[in-house]
Structure formats: structure tokens, C-alpha cells
Amino acid sequence: MSVISLLSDFESVYPAQMKGVILNIDPNAVLVDIAHDIPPQDIAAGAFALKITVPYFPEGTIHLAVIDPGVGSDRRPVLVESGGHLLVGPDNGLLIPAAYKLSQDIIVRKITNKDLFLTVSSTFHGRDIFAPVAAYLSNGFKPSDIGDEIDDYVKLDFATPQVKDKRVLAQVLFIDGFGNLITNIPGEHMLNFFNYNDKLTVEDRIIPLVHMYTQVESGEMLMLIGSHGYLEISINSGNAAAQLGLGIGDQLWLSAHQSS
């Protein structure tokens, strides 16, 4: 009996079908949704959401993640072992940043034990392959019962922040429910170039780097290192994504503001 977390880009009845399949196999599994509102087929956004969330789950958790634009093709199903957690999903990079966040020492297996699958549709491997595999792992199956190790799995790296002439290029990786723009710049990287209370030029705006939202007036823009460890651009009591018209994948140059 394990905790099984679920992440996908499909809402409504599809997560419930996966949960039904799991409870059929392991009635004692503890099911926890991570998120089902990942933008459709956005593997990088899903990988980021998974990466910043898995460290808070107990050792032994099985993470079932399905952002799967290649479903039905020859895209492989994989199981990843890392830091006492298991991750199950498609071989498209989705699981890899989370696995490396848990430990640098990961094992990736191709899922080949078809005895565990439901009748496999060509459109919903989350229900037909990944959910039963997760449930049998929760029931005590060993990773070696699922398939053999591979080393040519699909990797995924978030864009490394580019630096040029003391300017840093940030890319929006995720937008949360408040409209905060979460970028690919790790906090420690940001603090190599800038200091707290610096004012930065972000495209044509001047925005301070602060510790907390309430350091600026309501409605004002700010940047801070978020609770996920990455630079985010926010508006105190406002929605930065809506006001700036920015979305996942958009890029922004940051530089120290030269007061005239």
C-alpha cells in the first residue's frame, strides 16, 4: 500500500478512470492529485510542476504522470526509480527533472510486462498501462518485475538561463493560479548576478527584486525567489500573467537598472 500521486493534462472523468483502475488493483492505495490543469500536451510545464512537488511527498510514493502527446505511437512507457520514489509515465522527458530532483542516481526501465495492462486503447495509456502498473507497484511488485533498464530514455532540460553582456534571459516555465510567472532562473543563479533590493530592467519595465510580496504596494510589480526556488515575476495582489500578457515559453531579458 502506497501513496500514489497523479499529474496529467486532462480534467473531468479521465483522472477518475485512472483512480478506479488503481483501486480495483490496490483498494488501500492513498490517491493524491498533484495537478490536472497542466496546459494540454505541455510536457515541459508538467515536468516543472512535477519537479517542484515530488520532494514534499514521502519516500515510497509512486508518481503517476501523464502528459502524452505521443500516445498510440511507438513512444515507450517507462518506470523511473529515484531516491526511494517511483515515477511512471511516458518516455518523453516528463519524469526526468523530477527524478533528478529526488536524487542524482536514477534508474529508468522500459515497461514491458503486458500482463499488467488493461486492454490497451490507442488514446489513453494513463488508464490502460500507467495506472495498473502504478497499482501493482503499490501492491508489492518490484521494479524488476515491470521491465528492464534502458539508458537511451528521452531527457528534458529546462532552458538554461542565457547570460550576455550582464543581461540574463529568463523564460517563463509555469504560471500559477495567481498569475505569477515562474521562470527558469534558479534562485542561487539569480543572486550571482543581482542583489536583493536591486531594481532591474525587465524589457521596458523597472522591477525590484525583493523577499516578499508585501514589500511593494498593492498592484505594483516585483520579482522574488519563489517557494519553488525559482525567480518569479509577480504583482502584489494582482495577476502578472494577465497584466503583462505573457504565457508559458515567453522570454524576457533582465538587466541591472541604470539610474540616470
Place this chain on the structure above:
Amino acid sequence: MSVISLLSDFESVYPAQMKGVILNIDPNAVLVDIAHDIPPQDIAAGAFALKITVPYFPEGTIHLAVIDPGVGSDRRPVLVESGGHLLVGPDNGLLIPAAYKLSQDIIVRKITNKDLFLTVSSTFHGRDIFAPVAAYLSNGFKPSDIGDEIDDYVKLDFATPQVKDKRVLAQVLFIDGFGNLITNIPGEHMLNFFNYNDKLTVEDRIIPLVHMYTQVESGEMLMLIGSHGYLEISINSGNAAAQLGLGIGDQLWLSAHQSS
């Protein structure tokens, strides 16, 4: 102690009130949301969502479903037994397609044991009647403790696909989170008239019938038999409902495309 699934057309605090009521009566019930984003008061959409989801749940599951535009009127509350599952909700057809999906042999009872109810409001029988009844069933009450059999319950059939001059009329029953249009045409019915890789005329468009999304280019339209067993109209990596401007209940004529 049972799995209790929940389906409704109300989000936010109302499902939580039902869950609190259930846990008060059976602290060990395992609660699983099927969906709470059914379009308000759309009994057919709720019935379809329930029908395609209940078969994945374990025998013994109690399905609590509330799409209830007649709440407060003399609409009866019912309990349905089918295939080892129990279904609880309003007598407006909502539960019937799911019950017949589980087995052809169903028993419908009018819920009359008022000792089990909370004080009954005129607007939220999900919380005041259906949730406690589901919880007492989970606690070991028998269906015969809840009420007597009836046979004049409200039935609901999804529109049978019409066929005319080798043309088939499809109706949109459900739209999923990707914008896929799920129609009332069962897969086996579709394959009586058409073959995989046929190109079909759908109103003024030509759309191929394929096995998987990735058989067409990104952004292109396709039809396939979805994981729920029904014909769906989709766009690979796109949102068919938004692009075609179609909603639940809309109808489309399909015919073989005559290449000129």
C-alpha cells in the same frame, strides 16, 4: 467501508459538504471524485460521464451522482443496484445508462428511509439525502433498508444515431478537457458504415477516420473511436470544440467522402 465516488455539476464547497457528511457517518469511506465540472443541470452529459467511468471502479463501489434541476420538487430520490455496484441520486435518468453499462439486470428503489436523512433543505439533496444514504450503505445498510423497488423510474437513452441515405447523424454528448467532441455513435456502429482510413465528409469538412491522434499532422482534424468506445472528433494537439464552435447537443451529418 466502501469506495464512494462523487459526480455533480457543482464545484467549490458543495462537494466538500457532501464529503463531510459521509465521513461523519463512515469515517473509513474512500472518497473519489469522478467529476464536478459537468455543465450545470445537464443530465445527459452527467449520465454519459458516469456511464464511461463506473466500469473502472471496483465491485462494491457506491456512486453518488447529483445533477438535479428538479431538486425541491416531487422528483424522487433513487438507489440503483447493478453488477455489484450501487448508485444513489435523483430519479431523472442520470444513473440509468451507467447502471445498464454495469449489467443488464438492474434494481431501482425509491429512497424512503427518512431516518437516514439530514434536515432536508429544498435546494441541496446531494448533502441532505444522497450523501447520508451513500454513507449508511458504506456502513453496511442493505438496499432493502433504504426503500422499496419501483419500475416506473425515469429512463434516459442517449440519442440513437440516425442513419439516412448512407449518412449518419452524430450528436455531441460530451466535450473533454482537450476540446475533443465525443459523440453518441458507438465505435462498433461507426465501423458498420465506415472503415479506418476512410475520409468522411462532416458538414463541409473532410476528416479521416484514424486509430490515433498522431496519424494526422499537428493542427489537423481527425475522427477516432475514443478510449470510452464512442466516435470522437478531434484536432491533433488542438481544441476541436473551440475551433469548430460546437457544444454539447450539437449535431453533425457524416458521410463517405466522394473524391471527384
Place this chain on the structure above:
Amino acid sequence: MSVISLLSDFESVYPAQMKGVILNIDPNAVLVDIAHDIPPQDIAAGAFALKITVPYFPEGTIHLAVIDPGVGSDRRPVLVESGGHLLVGPDNGLLIPAAYKLSQDIIVRKITNKDLFLTVSSTFHGRDIFAPVAAYLSNGFKPSDIGDEIDDYVKLDFATPQVKDKRVLAQVLFIDGFGNLITNIPGEHMLNFFNYNDKLTVEDRIIPLVHMYTQVESGEMLMLIGSHGYLEISINSGNAAAQLGLGIGDQLWLSAHQSS
């Protein structure tokens, strides 16, 4: 082992991070979402949602609620004991109406036992302070292990309905998923001034006070005492908030309609 309910104004991965933290500390906690779709930073809307929901949960439930615009400032974290329930969250009034709904006899403590916290970020005390405190309480910690009583906690009262020249001023406290406008007027208060089947003038409209939605035609407006005990303004089979263009905080004068 307890039921732990969760309410917040943040969706997607953040509730999951809180749940992971809790399951790390108490693997047997039963997690139930109350709502995560509270309008961002709307303490009053969150307090209302909590107040109308907590009474349905079993004694012993721990309610973890986070609407926290002051996070990172010197806003205090608090634990409230009332009627056998525990409530954990920020000292901004959010928990107080729910606590007084459970019992008139409440104890408020400042959370000071930092040994229980994760490393505290300046932006997410829900995960770093409130979730672990809730989990340790579920594990058997006593309120007195968490911190000492205070009596200068932040209070929150919903606007008392104003009455002037037989007119009553209603304020919209909450809008549910159907678009029903839930006001600050308790049912018993309403019935001091008006009777069922009265027609009322609401700004420039005439709306009847009825018992149930189906007493008016589909598409017609109505007022009723909702299942939460407050006056609500609704449209039978329609969305009152959208059609009237009203939001949380908006005010409306009600008076008896003088037929001419």
C-alpha cells in the same frame, strides 16, 4: 489520525505540496479538499466558504485554511480550537467565523513551536508552517504543544445587513459554481422583514422570495434561503452573477414591492 480539510486560494501544485508534507508526517491522515477556487486573497469569501462547510465535518477534524495576502510579513500563524474541531491558518480573520459557527467558546493560540516547521519560505506558509502543524496535531500533538493562547487575534464579521426605512441592504459574500449570489442576510433575518411569496424590489427588478428554484419558470429570477442558511439571488437554470453582472462585495437594496 484525523480528517484534515484544506481550503485555499491557490490551485494546481500548491495544495499537492501541502498534502505531501502532511502525508510525510502522518501517512494515515484523511485529506479532503474544501475549496481551492476562492478568489485570490479574498479573506472574507474564504471565511464564508469555511463557515458554511465546517459544521458538516466530524468532530476531531483539523481544518487547514490558507488565504494569506500578508504572508512573509509579521502576520501571526494561529491555531483555533472550537467545538472539538481544530483550525490552522493565518491570523487575518479567515478562521474566526467558522470557529464561532462550531461553538461560541473558542480558544485561539499563536503558533510558536518552530521545531515543527519546514524551512520557512517568505511566500508559502501553507506548506512550511500550517501543513506540518496540522499533520502533527493529526499525529497526536496537543494544542498546548503548538503555542500559547492569545486574545488579540484578528476578528472578521461579515457585514451586518443594514436596514433603513424598511429597506434592507444585502451584500454579495460568495458566488457558487451555478452563479448563485449568496448574500450576507441570514434566513431568519430575511423572514423578519419579508414573507415567502412576497415580491421584492431589488434595485430596478422585481423578484419573488420562494422556497425552491422550480417555483419560477426556467430563466426567471428568484430569491430563496439557500442550503447554507443565507439569502441567495438566483436564476432557475441560469447564472445570476453573469446575467446581473454582479460580483463578490457588490451591494443591493431590497424592499417590498409596492404594486401600483
